[in-house]
Amino acid sequence: MPDKPRHPTPTVSPAIETRTVRSRAANDAARGRKHLTRDEVHRLMRGAIRHNRHGRRDALMLRLAFEHGLRVSELVGLRWLAVDLVHHELRVTRAKDSWDGTHPLQGDTVRALKRYQRDSGSAAGLVFVNERGAPVSADGFRRLLHRLSERVLGVKWHPHALRHACGVHLINQGVDLRTVQQYLGHANIQNTVAYTALTGRPFERLSF
Numbered sequence: 001m002p003d004k005p006r007h008p009t010p011t012v013s014p015a016i017e018t019r020t021v022r023s024r025a026a027n028d029a030a031r032g033r034k035h036l037t038r039d040e041v042h043r044l045m046r047g048a049i050r051h052n053r054h055g056r057r058d059a060l061m062l063r064l065a066f067e068h069g070l071r072v073s074e075l076v077g078l079r080w081l082a083v084d085l086v087h088h089e090l091r092v093t094r095a096k097d098s099w100d101g102t103h104p105l106q107g108d109t110v111r112a113l114k115r116y117q118r119d120s121g122s123a124a125g126l127v128f129v130n131e132r133g134a135p136v137s138a139d140g141f142r143r144l145l146h147r148l149s150e151r152v153l154g155v156k157w158h159p160h161a162l163r164h165a166c167g168v169h170l171i172n173q174g175v176d177l178r179t180v181q182q183y184l185g186h187a188n189i190q191n192t193v194a195y196t197a198l199t200g201r202p203f204e205r206l207s208f
Contacts, residue, residue: 035164040153041066044145047152054130056119058144060112061128061136064090065159068103069166069184071095072138072159078127085114098185167195 036044045062049055065075073095082091088105105113117123128136142159149157163184170180181192 034161035168036066036157036161037165038066038169041162041165044148044152047148051151052144052148056112056116057128057136058148060109060116061141062145062162063109063112065162066165066169067106067109068092069163071163072141075159076126076128076136076138076141079125080117080123080127083113083127085110085117092185094185098187099182101182101185103183164195167192168199171195171199 041062045059048058048062052058061075064070064078065072068090070078070092071094074093077093082093083105084090085105088107088110090103090105092101092103094100116127120129122129126135130136145159146156149155167180167184170183171177175183177189177192177196180195181189184192186192
């Protein structure tokens with residue numbers, strides 16, 4: 001009896017996973033704003049302590065980035081020599097030809113820095129390192145914030161949103177533009193004026 005003709009086994013193409021990679025501008029547009037709020041920053045800090053392996057360190061990084069308007073490169077490059085825990089001051093070295101400055105440290109921030117310094121056993125070199133003593137990289141902090149913000153807030157945020165959060169918060173508190181300019185290190189005040197577009201404070205006294 002002749003063999004039955006064999007039909008070739010159909011080839012099944014493997015499923016191809018497609019991911020949409022958005023730019024920062026596209027993500028900002030999807031969220032409807034470029035800045036985190038103070039409440040959101042504090043939620044992220046609490047989430048870091050609750051969920052992250054190095055939660056105290058990560059929460060402190062978020063706190064300093066927000067309270068001092070630090071760019072990610074300024075944050076990961078911060079050294080203990082710039083931290084004065086006696087006089088409660090932080091000497092900020094800015095990137096991108098911005099102005100350097102000295103900022104007061106808030107009480108909660110001083111306590112967090114002292115605890116972190118005690119736990120890490122270091123008062124020299126870079127402030128933020130991993131368990132092997134290697135620096136936390138800018139990309140490492142970006143990935144950290146992406147994961148944490150998606151988990152806590154349901155959407156990914158970029159580190160620059162922490163700097164924007166600082167500027168918007170100061171303007172909402174009624175701080176004048178020249179002071180905000182100096183605090184953020186803007187060489188051109190037009191960069192500071194841009195923050196007024198992110199807040200409704202300039203229009204509070206208008207009535208219709």
